[in-house]
Every structure is written in C-alpha cells, then in structure tokens.
Amino acid sequence: xxxxxxxxxxxxxxxxxxxxxxxxxxxxxxxxxxxxxxxxxxxxxxxxxxxxxxxxxxxxxxxxxxxxxxxxxxxxxxxxxxxxxxxxxxxxxxxxxxxxxxxxxxxxxxxxxxxxxxxxxxxxxxxxxxxx
Amino acid sequence: xxxxxxxxxxxxxxxxxxxxxxxxxxxxxxxxxxxxxxxxxxxxxxxxxxxxxxxxxxxxxxxxxxxxxxxxxxxxxxxxxxxxxxxxxxxxxxxxxxxxxxxxxxxxxxxxxxxxxxxxxxxxxxxxxxxxxxxxxxxxxxxxxxxxxxxxxxxxxxxxxxxxxxxxxxxxxxxxxxxxxxxxxxxxxxxxxxxxxxxxxxxxx
Numbered sequence: 001x002x003x004x005x006x007x008x009x010x011x012x013x014x015x016x017x018x019x020x021x022x023x024x025x026x027x028x029x030x031x032x033x034x035x036x037x038x039x040x041x042x043x044x045x046x047x048x049x050x051x052x053x054x055x056x057x058x059x060x061x062x063x064x065x066x067x068x069x070x071x072x073x074x075x076x077x078x079x080x081x082x083x084x085x086x087x088x089x090x091x092x093x094x095x096x097x098x099x100x101x102x103x104x105x106x107x108x109x110x111x112x113x114x115x116x117x118x119x120x121x122x123x124x125x126x127x128x129x130x131x132x
Numbered sequence: 133x134x135x136x137x138x139x140x141x142x143x144x145x146x147x148x149x150x151x152x153x154x155x156x157x158x159x160x161x162x163x164x165x166x167x168x169x170x171x172x173x174x175x176x177x178x179x180x181x182x183x184x185x186x187x188x189x190x191x192x193x194x195x196x197x198x199x200x201x202x203x204x205x206x207x208x209x210x211x212x213x214x215x216x217x218x219x220x221x222x223x224x225x226x227x228x229x230x231x232x233x234x235x236x237x238x239x240x241x242x243x244x245x246x247x248x249x250x251x252x253x254x255x256x257x258x259x260x261x262x263x264x265x266x267x268x269x270x271x272x273x274x275x276x277x278x279x280x281x282x283x284x285x286x287x288x289x290x291x292x293x294x295x296x297x298x299x300x301x302x303x304x305x306x307x308x309x310x311x312x313x314x315x316x317x318x319x320x321x322x323x324x325x326x327x328x329x330x331x332x333x334x335x336x337x
Contacts, residue, residue: 035209035210035211035213035214036209036213038213038214038217042217044213044216044217044220044256045220045255045256045257046255046256046257047213047216047252047255047256048213081206081207081248081251081252081255082255085209
C-alpha cells in the first residue's frame with residue numbers, strides 16, 4: 001500500500017468514526033427538532049411520532065423535505081393535537097445536512113447496512129416542488 | 133494492621149454503612165413561616181381546578197396522596213415535550229403505587245380547556261385516576277407556580293407565549309415541597325425517584 005493511499009484510508013476511517021459528516025445536521029436536529037422528537041428520536045407516545053422507523057425515512061423520500069419545510073398536520077379535522085411547525089427559512093445546504101443526519105441516525109438500512117442519502121440537487125428539486 | 137490503619141478502616145466502614153442505609157428523611161424545602169407563633173414549613177396555597185374529566189380537584193382531594201407536579205401547556209413548542217417525557221417515565225415508575233399521583237397544571241387555560249386536556253391525556257395514553265391535567269384561572273396559576281418554586285410568566289416573545297422552567301416537584305400529603313428535579317435533564321430523574329420512595333416510606337411507619 002502506498003503512503004498516499006494509507007493516508008487517504010486513515011482519513012476516511014477518521015471521518016466515519018468521528019461522525020464529522022453529520023456535524024451540522026446533528027446541530028440543527030438538536031436545536032430545532034429534539035425538543036419535540038427527543039434526542040434519541042423516540043417522540044412522545046401518540047402526541048409526537050417517533051422518527052426511528054418512520055415511513056418518511058425508509059429510503060429516499062421527497063416528502064421529508066416538504067414536512068420539514070412546510071410543517072405537517074396529518075389531521076385536517078383538527079381532532080388530534082398533533083402539529084409540526086414549519087421551517088421555511090432553512091437553506092438547501094442545511095436541509096441536505098439535516099435530512100442525511102436523520103437518515104443516518106433514524107433511517108432504514110438495507111441488508112448491507114447502507115442507507116439512502118440525498119444530494120443537494122435532489123433536495124433543491126424536492127424543495128421547489130413543495131413550495132407553497 | 134497498624135492502629136492508624138485500623139482507625140481509617142473502621143471510619144471507612146462507618147461512612148459507607150451510613151450512606152448505604154440512606155434513611156435520612158427528606159428536607160422541607162422553602163422558607164419557614166410563622167403561623168400563630170409556630171414555625172411551619174413552606175406550604176402550597178389552597179387551590180381549586182378542573183381536571184381532564186371536568187372533576188373538581190383541589191388540595192383536599194390530593195390530601196391522601198404524595199404527588200409529582202409540573203407546569204406546562206399543550207401547544208408549548210419548547211421544553212414541554214421533553215419534560216412530559218420525563219413525567220411519563222415517572223408515571224410508568226409509579227403506575228402501580230396507589231399512594232402516588234401526577235399533576236400537570238396548564239399555564240394556558242384559554243386554549244387548554246377540559247376537552248383539550250382530555251385529548252392530550254388520551255394521546256399520552258394515561259388515565260385520570262393516576263395523572264391529573266388541571267385547568268383553572270391563569271393569573272392564579274402563575275402565582276401558584278411560585279409556591280412550587282417554578283418560574284412562570286406570560287411573555288409574548290417566548291415560544292408559545294409563556295416562559296417557564298421545566299422543574300418537576302415532589303409534594304407530600306400536607307402540601308409541603310420535599311424534592312424536585314429538572315425535567316430537561318434526564319439524569320436528575322433517578323435520584324428523584326429515590327426521593328419519592330423515601331417519602332412513601334415516611335408514611336409506612
């Protein structure tokens with residue numbers, strides 16, 4: 001193995017183990033989401049859904065972008081008190097980092113332990129689609 | 133063993149036994165007041181509220197119970213869900229302990245009427261014979277919070293319109309505050325659970 005390769009390899013290893021890829025996503029989650037969905041994504045019984053196992057985090061899903069951007073109220077009759085606030089001011093960079101953090105932390109993984117990731121372009125397209 | 137070592141050893145045994153027994157009674161928190169010339173511990177003022185079943189709930193109806201209290205409102209977007217999560221943990225811990233109740237006062241009675249509280253309780257999956265959600269006069273509640281050492285005030289700039297701390301308070305059968313923990317700090321809950329048990333033991337003697 002060349003020196004260059006081993007340096008590259010150890011760098012990769014480092015970035016994975018340190019979780020540095022998701023720093024911004026984690027920071028956004030902690031400050032904007034964790035009060036409701038909890039640090040471990042467990043939610044609060046039927047008042048706030050758990051993010052672990054959420055259908056919106058099972059693979060690539062454009063809806064997740066709209067839910068975060070526009071807020072979410074699945075109950076049009078207002079019979080439950082569930083209501084998720086909108087986050088209109090979030091930039092696409094922040095949205096990308098947040099969505100990928102959610103996928104990594106709470107999302108479904110395939111049989112090889114891999115998870116889906118969304119790139120900036122996909123986030124931008126999803127974002128434009130759910131503009132109100 | 134040298135005498136000094138022996139002494140140290142016995143001291144160590146003595147100290148560890150003492151902390152192991154942990155029979156120290158819980159303190160009475162707050163400033164003492166003089167009532168008819170007698171010093172009495174700080175006490176929660178008498179109150180009168182409706183619970184999620186529209187049943188009157190006051191200090192008399194709670195007199196047979198040790199209770200765990202907090203202040204919240206259902207539309208609170210900031211710390212409330214975190215605090216509720218810990219209240220739920222306490223609820224599960226004392227679910228089968230008939231001498232313990234949980235009491236959550238809403239700071240926002242205008243929006244949190246009886247129907248809203250009933251819905252909230254049912255979404256939390258808890259029953260009114262264990263966990264009371266109380267609604268009453270707003271200004272009285274803001275003052276009452278003081279008695280529980282909870283800072284609560286109406287503030288249009290705060291998320292949801294009320295600023296308040298996430299304290300969870302333990303009250304004995306006579307309305308004295310005996311312990312508290314921070315609902316926003318999950319690690320403060322286990323010692324608090326121990327305090328609730330210590331208080332329950334006071335009544336078993």
